[in-house]
Amino acid sequence: MNSNDHQSVVQRAQHHTKLLEALEGTLPAEALSFSDSVLLENSRDFGQLATDPVKPLAVVFPTDVAQVQDVMRLASEYQIPVISRGAGTGVSGAVHVLGDAIILNLSKMNRILEIRPEDEIAIVEPGVVNHELNLAVAEHGLMYAPDPASYKMSTIGGNVATNAGGLRCAKYGVTRESVLSLDVVLADGRLIRTGKNTFKGVAGYDLTALFVGSEGTLGVVVRAVLRLRYLPVDERDAYLIFADLESAVEGVQLIAKARIQPAILELIDRATMEVLDRQYGTEYANTGGAMLLIRLDGYGAEKEEAAVRDVFSQSDVKMSDQYDESATALIEMRRTSRGDTQDDAYRTGEDVAVPKSRMVEYVHLVRESAAREKVQLRLISHAGDGNLHPTFYVDPADGANPLERLQRAVEDSVRIALEMGGTITGEHGVGLIKKDWLPWEQSSDVIELQHNLKRLLDPQNLLNPGKAI
Secondary structure, eight states: OOHHHHHHHHHHHHHHHHHHHHHHHHSOGGGEEOOHHHHHHTSOOSOOOSSOOOOOSEEEOOSSHHHHHHHHHHHHHHTOOEEEESSOOOSSOTTOOOSSOEEEEOTTOOOEEEEETTTTEEEEOTTOBHHHHHHHHHTTTEEOOOOOTTTTTOBHHHHHHHTOOOTTHHHHOOGGGGEEEEEEEOTTSOEEEEEOSSSOOOOSOOHHHHHTTSTTSSOEEEEEEEEOEEOOSOEEEEEEEESSHHHHHHHHHHHHHTTOOOSEEEEEEHHHHHHHHHHHOOOGGGSOSEEEEEEEESTTHHHHHHHHHHHTTTSSOEEOOTTOHHHHHHHHHHHHOSSSOOOBTTEEEOOEEOOGGGHHHHHHHHHHHHHHTTOEEEEEEEGGGTEEEEEEEOOTTSSSOHHHHHHHHHHHHHHHHHHTTOBSOSSSOOTTTTGGGHHHHSOHHHHHHHHHHHHHHOTTOOBSTTSOO
């Protein structure tokens, strides 16, 4: 190390020391952690990268808005990046630490501030867990509709940041459709409020929609006004077993053509059924090549169930009996598992969406690509809205260049989706892992416009830099 490099390292260390002293002088002691275990725990989400974790300088656990503002003011003064996060259940690397940074962990801002049953609204802090909100509003005959697979762990703030989806998206939409208003702390510490407290409202630009799904790159969400839905008075669960995967995807189209709107419509292939059988001791893989899981809800659930049975009455599709509890169990098995463990270097799960009319073609082409690359494939899907999750995997000892073949198959799956008018991510977000693919989908003009918005709201590039765009 030459003298200039040494001087730079010393100056950087002194700068960090001053920042940390300023944080200690501003925040309560219990809101600040420098513990190695806490730093490591907050260094990334579930998204897998080949690099080792990078520990942040500090983790702040604010308990009120003023503390968030204090952190952002100090970050702006010392020009240190800030990454806001909740439970870290994302899989796109959206909260991975890349260098010097402060983590703003919002999990302790976890109050349900208000439930207004007559207005069908809940007002919450960002650390409220999705499931806990649903338990609270269920007492009033209401529900918060977005239900990502991580709903028992993930926070509303994280759901907003990623525009999270879930199984009920088929009927109720993604997070954006349930967010009416946000309080956001900007990069310089200013607090703004966007949106409205009513279901309808068109005053000004829709800044709420802009912040939803922005992955913490434009501001820190500290309060959300959420639209609630009616808790269904009736739910009917069923499974349908098909001879093969393509037939199951065609079954999705038949349900749509009959104008039946399930709350949940999930597809799993035989390879995934085999994994679930091993996990839960069931034997569904012996009954067919693919399965659809359906939940129909509301006052019309009974009639819709009868309509689904009528759609497949003249086919060899096997449908569960009415009130079969195993159908409900299968939906929960699907909710908590996509058919394998966490991704690693030799296994990659994807998240694309295509027009529903192209799903059969997509499945066919992706299976061809996987076979050509000699890569194994499992496929599940939120079939009701065209969101597919193919998982590709290879045995490290099976053939030459396994990682290259795996990468080609994954990239093929994304390019095929785009060629069909789809998207590189249906619900997981771009984060860090998919950022290089964004130009495949969006024009340079659109990407530059997003960078301009980022520079307007965050001129020092302090908020989760290097992510999303």
